[in-house]
Amino acid sequence: MTAQVVGLAAMAVIAFAVAFVLLWRRRRAVFWFAIALSLVGLGYLSTTPAPSDLVRGVLGTPSWLQSGAQPDA
Numbered sequence: 001m002t003a004q005v006v007g008l009a010a011m012a013v014i015a016f017a018v019a020f021v022l023l024w025r026r027r028r029a030v031f032w033f034a035i036a037l038s039l040v041g042l043g044y045l046s047t048t049p050a051p052s053d054l055v056r057g058v059l060g061t062p063s064w065l066q067s068g069a070q071p072d073a
Contacts, residue, residue: 007051012042 015038023031
């Protein structure tokens, strides 16, 4: 797995958990709209180096990232 995928997965879990906790018991349509907006935001972030920067900021440079190809700077 690349740092990009790990970062996107971490962001998705957090966004979906927050949406679930705050919106599930209210109106389900608002919850599903929040999920859709989260997916759009994650789609945008997948085109930027932000998820990779998140992983490197939290974990440093993981060993599984050092052995592979060098990330784009």
